[in-house]
Amino acid sequence: MAALSSSDLLAAWDAGRARRPLDRALWLLWATGTDAAQDLPLADRDRRLLRLREALFGRQIALLATCPGCAAQVEISVDTQDLQRHLGDCGEVMVETPDGPVTLRAMTSADLAQISSVPEDEREAAACDRLTPALPAAARTAIYNAIEAQLAEAELTVRLVCTDCGTSWRETLDIADCLWVEVDTAARRLMADVADLAGAFGWSEAQSLAVPAARRAVYLAHARGI
Ligand SMILES: [Zn+2]
Numbered sequence: 001m002a003a004l005s006s007s008d009l010l011a012a013w014d015a016g017r018a019r020r021p022l023d024r025a026l027w028l029l030w031a032t033g034t035d036a037a038q039d040l041p042l043a044d045r046d047r048r049l050l051r052l053r054e055a056l057f058g059r060q061i062a063l064l065a066t067c068p069g070c071a072a073q074v075e076i077s078v079d080t081q082d083l084q085r086h087l088g089d090c091g092e093v094m095v096e097t098p099d100g101p102v103t104l105r106a107m108t109s110a111d112l113a114q115i116s117s118v119p120e121d122e123r124e125a126a127a128c129d130r131l132t133p134a135l136p137a138a139a140r141t142a143i144y145n146a147i148e149a150q151l152a153e154a155e156l157t158v159r160l161v162c163t164d165c166g167t168s169w170r171e172t173l174d175i176a177d178c179l180w181v182e183v184d185t186a187a188r189r190l191m192a193d194v195a196d197l198a199g200a201f202g203w204s205e206a207q208s209l210a211v212p213a214a215r216r217a218v219y220l221a222h223a224r225g226i
Pocket of ligand 1: 067068069070071072162163164165166167
C-alpha cells in the first residue's frame, strides 16, 4: 500500500479529527483510495491499516504498558507483519444451531457502527439480526456465540513479560486507534513545519507541502537557524 502524500495526510487528519475512532480508521483508508472501507470485514480492514502503518511509519510499533503485577512500565516493539499473520480469516462461517446450519458473514465497520448505536442490552439481538436476518429466536444464542468468537479472532493482542517481576499478560492492540495517534502527531508536526516555512519564506501551505520531504527538511533547518 502506498504511503499518503503530505497533503493527503493533512486532508485525512482534517476529515477524521472530529469523528469517532471507528470512522477515523475509515477516513485513513478512504484517503488511500480504498472504496467502501466501511464494508470490509474487520480483520481485512485492520490488515490494510497495518499495511498503511508500514508505508507511513515503518514496521516496528513501540508499545508501552503498565505491568499488572508491579506497575512497572514495560516497553516492547511489535512487527506489523507478525500482527497481520495473527489476524483471523474474513470469510463466512457455517454455525450449527438448533434450527440447522446458518451462514454467518464477517462483521464490518458499518455493522459495528449500527450495533453500537442501540442500547447495550439490545446489542446481542441487533448483532444477530444484522448479520443473519430472519433468524429464528432459538438460533440466536449459537449465532451470538459465533459472532463473539469472530470478534475475538479479529482482535490483535500482544503478549508482554515484565522483566522486574516476571508477570506475563496480554494487551489488546487497536491498530485503528494506534495509527490515528501517530497520524495526529505527524499532521501536527507538518503544520508546525508549514508555519515556520511561511514565517521564513512566505510560502503557502500548498507550496510547502509540494516540496519533497528531504528538501523541505533543509529549508526548515535554514528557517529555524539550525
Ligand atoms: Zn512487573
